[in-house]
Amino acid sequence: MTLLKNFEIALDYLEQNLEKPLDIDLLSQLTSIPLQQFEVAFSALFHTNIDSYFTILKMLDCAQKLAFETRVSIEDISHQAGFGQSMEFEQAFFNAIGQTVYDFRVKPDWGNFFSRQQPLNTLAKGLNNVQDFSNDIQIIEFRSQRLIAIRHQGEKQYLSQTINALTAWQEHHHINHQMSRSFHLMKSLDTEPNSNVDVEITAVLNDAQYDALTASIAASEHFYVTTLPKCKMLQLPHRGCDIGLEDKIKFLYGVYLEREGYQLADIPLVIERCGINQDKKMVSTILLAVN
Template identity: 30%
Template structure:
């Protein structure tokens, strides 16, 4: 990790360690790290291979294990309140998931061997970060022209994304926004790996020409759950994927990780506060709805844009 990013995340991690009894505030963490909030979660995951939520959950569970192991009479409700769990049941579920033993079982007969094994991800935290990927990509610096989009937002479980895509395809068809004549974009506010299911966010969008924009009525947009957004003009680091790399979600994820973990470190550039976005290849009008949904989820050619200063 570059010295700049190393220091940035050291500040954020130190804050997390010292404030386990408070709800996680992503805006606060991004400000402490002096990194754009729109990239913080994805950058954290790319560097550490663990989401912020999972990291905090593990830290809390390890702290709770100490309280349970050495305080046989400590009520679960007291621990839940001390470590800012939503309630006692939330604490029980989180602890069991992280430690592999229920709080009651751990309090009665703690499996210390398993407990210390659970700390390994934290011990190897920095080691894993410094490992370099074998895969490398050709990265171009491009100037992206401002683009107006009509987008449908997906906020929630990633497994429900195909349903959002299907609704968006139908809206495009109704308004004559052929994939042959309009560009398809995805705006990644988080990734399926970096965010909890309920917090996953992505926009499915289509470019709009000026004449198309004027013909779309605001009421029709609102009733269709469509919003108008813009990608601002500016410099971007771009990776072009094609073939198998573009078809598989793992190919897209690996390229995004490379931009955040490898390229960003090597070039020591600053990120703009606009999320990473993807431009997808042309989708044939004659494809079935199912084929189009699959194509939008992983088309044969992708352009990945990371906004930089």
């Protein structure tokens, strides 16, 4: 079964369980898509993150109830959608539909309502039009790496601060960050303006560094040790902006995996940041773990 077909199982489940909280662990089990790849793969294929998708799905259902089930109170609709507080529901509805719940109940703006469904109507479209990067892909045997890590969960605009925090930690412990391999372990992709990202910012620790810094790391509130295990990886180089990087990630998940018969391994998508080239462009390598 293809990745898209597996995700259809998740989409069907969400449509039938709008009142329940989003459970990525359960969706991963239902679809057999590895947990550590689930959210990134969803965003790569569907151009939105799964939280946003599920929210708009719920709000469209609530809009139908507000317009046509007028005997059902706003509080009951909020409860049925899984919201604990009406204020939380009202804000989510306004963000998704563009009208307050009260205005929509009295005079729904159907033109705006249908325009808000466009993201759902264009899911996973356009994969046939992505550029083919097959000639640049290599299959490598990745060697296990011990990493010092700090996790960024929040707005992308503050990601550089987290990266700088790791650099400062390395400098404080006399580790030359320019000589250390640096990996971003992607838990999510920033597919939308002002969206939050979830990524582990990491750098390789050799045995001597690990032995010397074990106590310091254990006492830290923010830094910890993790490991990238030995595995087979698809390696795809990239030079330039993040938009081109996203196109290559989309190609890997949406086209290359199915065409070449690979299955995802339960290891996060990895972006190795290699530095700046002579043209002042960021040089990166995409590493996708497969079986």
